[in-house]
Amino acid sequence: MEPASAKLIGAGLAAIGAGVAALGVGNVFGSFLESALRNPGAADGQQGRLFIGFAAAELLGLLSFVVAMILILVA
Amino acid sequence: MAEQGKVDPMHQFMIEPLFGTDQWAIAGHNIAFTNSALWMLITVGVLFAFVAGGAKGQTVPGRWQVMVEGLVGFIDNLLAANVGPKGKKYVPYIFSLFSFILFSNVLGLLPLGLFGVHPFTATSHFTVTGVLAILSFSIVLIVGFKRHGLHFFSLFVPHGTPVWLLWLIPFIELISFLVRPFSLALRLFVAMMAGHVLLEVLSSFVISSANSGVLWGAVVGLPSFGLMIAICALEILVAGIQAYVFALLTSLYLNDAENLH
Numbered sequence: 001m002e003p004a005s006a007k008l009i010g011a012g013l014a015a016i017g018a019g020v021a022a023l024g025v026g027n028v029f030g031s032f033l034e035s036a037l038r039n040p041g042a043a044d045g046q047q048g049r050l051f052i053g054f055a056a057a058e059l060l061g062l063l064s065f066v067v068a069m070i071l072i073l074v075a
Numbered sequence: 076m077a078e079q080g081k082v083d084p085m086h087q088f089m090i091e092p093l094f095g096t097d098q099w100a101i102a103g104h105n106i107a108f109t110n111s112a113l114w115m116l117i118t119v120g121v122l123f124a125f126v127a128g129g130a131k132g133q134t135v136p137g138r139w140q141v142m143v144e145g146l147v148g149f150i151d152n153l154l155a156a157n158v159g160p161k162g163k164k165y166v167p168y169i170f171s172l173f174s175f176i177l178f179s180n181v182l183g184l185l186p187l188g189l190f191g192v193h194p195f196t197a198t199s200h201f202t203v204t205g206v207l208a209i210l211s212f213s214i215v216l217i218v219g220f221k222r223h224g225l226h227f228f229s230l231f232v233p234h235g236t237p238v239w240l241l242w243l244i245p246f247i248e249l250i251s252f253l254v255r256p257f258s259l260a261l262r263l264f265v266a267m268m269a270g271h272v273l274l275e276v277l278s279s280f281v282i283s284s285a286n287s288g289v290l291w292g293a294v295v296g297l298p299s300f301g302l303m304i305a306i307c308a309l310e311i312l313v314a315g316i317q318a319y320v321f322a323l324l325t326s327l328y329l330n331d332a333e334n335l336h
Contacts, residue, residue, distance in 0.1 A: 048156060048323060055320045059258055062265035073085070 007071050014068040021061020028053040084275035088199055088268065111203065114195040118179040125178075146174065150322065157326045161333045165326070168214065172207065173322040180267060180314030184307070198317075199267040201260060208260035211325040219332035230331060259324060266317045270310045277303045 001009075032050045036043035092107035099106050129143030136144060150170045154162035176198055183196025197203050219227040230252065231245040277299050284295035 048153075051316070051320055051323055052327070054316075055262060055324060058266070059262050062262060062269065065265055065269050066261065 007075060011068040011071040014064045014071065017064025017067070018061045021057060021064065024057035024060065025054060028057050084272045084279070087193070087195075087271060087275060090200075110195045111197050111200060114182065115179065115197045115203070118175060118182055118197065121182065122174050122178050125174075146170070153322060154326050154329075157323070158330045158333055162326065162329065165214075165329055169322050169326055172211070172325060173318050176207070176263065176321055177315060177318035180318060181311070183267070183271070184310055184314060196267050196271060198263055199271060201264045204260040204264040205256075207263075207321070208256040211259065211328065212256040215328045215332045218329065219335070222333065223335055227332070227335065230335060255324075255328060259321060263317050263321055266313055270306070270313055273306060274303060274310070277306065 028050065032043075032046070032053075036046075090109045090111050092109055093113055094108060099108070126143055129139040129141075131137070131140055133140060147166070147170060150173055151163075151166055154165055154169060158165065179197045183194050183199065185194050187194050219230070223229075231248040232241070233244065233248065236244045280299040281296045281303070284299070285292040
């Protein structure tokens with residue numbers, strides 16, 4: 001396989017990570033909504049933790065984007 | 076592979092010296108006044124005008140004053156909730172951080188290209204976000220070591236660590252502590268860059284499909300254009316969320332330094 005095409009295939013494979021991170025982010029907000037509907041009184045106090053979880057899940061998806069960009073543009 | 080007339084999604088992040096300053100140098104380092112610097116200055120100018128316009132101190136606040144007070148109160152609540160009463164002294168820093176990131180994210184999204192001015196998102200560069208993250212991280216280090224001295228290292232041994240894990244937990248905590256500035260900077264920079272690249276790629280779909288005929292323009296171009304509008308709305312949300320996450324995580328790290336869990 002040519003190195004250039006291997007790079008592009010690798011970048012495409014790295015994009016899978018973005019999809020998996022989408023599952024993670026959806027899980028964070030979905031679980032929050034589920035429990036917020038059970039106890040709406042406690043929901044507002046937990047928004048900080050909601051966004052911490054969101055940030056942690058999102059970071060891993062963004063890392064896969066970085067890997068793809070490095071493969072296409074730098075490597 | 077590269078066709079003629081293709082939209083280059085990375086061109087918008089190009090840093091260019093402005094006003095013929097590309098030869099300016101101090102001690103061999105180029106200090107050209109770039110479009111990034113210009114847009115950071117514009118961000119600061121807009122932010123200054125926003126705050127100055129609202130900081131009137133009237134007993135019955137007008138609309139503008141309510142906006143500014145709301146923003147300051149938001150940051151104040153954030154620090155009070157995450158750091159406690161000791162967090163009061165960080166309100167100016169977190170406020171500047173949050174509003175600088177928010178304003179430069181939003182300014183980079185403005186459709187000024189219609190008037191021939193191409194907005195530049197300063198936060199879509201790792202150098203800019205990296206400096207912001209280093210600033211936050213060094214404040215955490217300085218405050219932590221000043222308040223707690225060498226006791227600050229107990230941050231790496233959380234309460235209730237079993238003795239038989241003492242060889243492993245501090246190592247993991249140290250890694251997670253050292254990764255903080257990178258994750259802070261990387262998250263903001265990649266989130267802003269990915270959104271702008273996505274918009275550019277979709278716009279290239281619209282342009283190429285419209286060029287290849289009415290049928291393709293209707294089948295591919297119109298849905299892409301609709302998606303672009305939706306993504307623009309999402310990008311405004313992301314601009315706010317990323318500024319909030321940066322401020323939130325910085326205040327959590329400051330909480331570690333102040334209260335040493």
